[in-house]
Amino acid sequence: MKRSKTYLVWVLILVACFATWIMLKSARTNKTVGIQPLGSFPQVQIDSIQSAIQTQYGYQVVVLPKRELPENCFVQIKSPRYRADKLLKYLKSIRPDSIDFMLGLTATDISTTKKDKLGRIKQPKSKYEDWGIFGLGYRPGSACVVSSYRLSKPNKTIERLQKVVVHELGHNLGLKHCTSKLNCVMDDAAETIRTVDAGHITLCDKCKNVLD
Template sequence: MKKLLATISILALFSCSTKTKIIGIQPYGDIDSKVLDAMTEILKTSYQTQVYVLDRKELPQEAFINIKSPRYRADSLLIDLKKQCPDSIDYIIGITSKDISTTKRNTNGDIKTPESKYSDWGIFGLGYKPGKSCVVSTFRIKNVEASLFKSRLQKISVHEIGHNMGLDHCKTEKCVMQDAVESINTVDVANFELCPNCHHKI
């Protein structure tokens, strides 16, 4: 009996230490259910997590800018997502159909040149590394056939949550954590999965 109790205690301790992470998907505005289903499917598969779709909300107006074109600052959205994230959620990923942007900087922290190009740079997604929140936009991946759109959406979602989990950009060819290097083509040729090295890190 004592041996059985000890075994149960060890199993309980192991279960607590390997608690399944929970990801929340935060729709900004009216997001098609097919988009939410595609994100839920790939995040569950890639990270063996529980995934829940949260109630939709509007984009925060303080994130809106109109420098080159109407956009929302992704860094402001990350702050909004982190503030609004329920305590029960480990990571939260925002999804919007609006264009999002950030400021691209070099290794010294200065804005990349030319500043006119990179001070407000349109992007597919952005995530804290490590952190609790990330955001993906469908604005720059739309206007293609449905299968390609779904592929792009899923890969970008896996990529940004990977950053939340502490993963850097990966140099392994076709790893989903590869830097897009300002091209959607990099996303298109990437695998859906993390490479073995990245997978080991999480």
């Protein structure tokens, strides 16, 4: 009799552990990403990005009604651009409560200031103070922004967009640049589109384990 009670306690503990694991797992996969088109953005590209997020992260994706690019993010230092850091602030300010991560999509050029490890503007300053980028997402964060401006190439644009979106969302989720040398989607693009083209759209096992 005593033995069967002990057995029952162990079964209950196991069931409780399993239920907790399921709950934690679904808490992670029940996240919602809100795609926010900023200005005109082709529907076919939005659809492909939506499916890439669902495939790579298993998150729900909601496409929000288009908004115009906010004028206070505009700069003309080297050429007409929108500052990515300011766009992130804007995206956070309009994030509905039901959305965990905001993804801004624009066809216009976006830029940021490139800094070194000590937080100083990289030299030469004239080159790096307003540096055109593919996308930006802080680690961790609740918003990222991706521009198709520097990704456009016949038959390549959509794949590049998907990879850059998965990369920037990865930063929001807490992932650093990957050093596994496996062409992981979290590899540092290191200022060139070649890294994006050579890389996979998937996270390597090491990066996946960080998220699990």
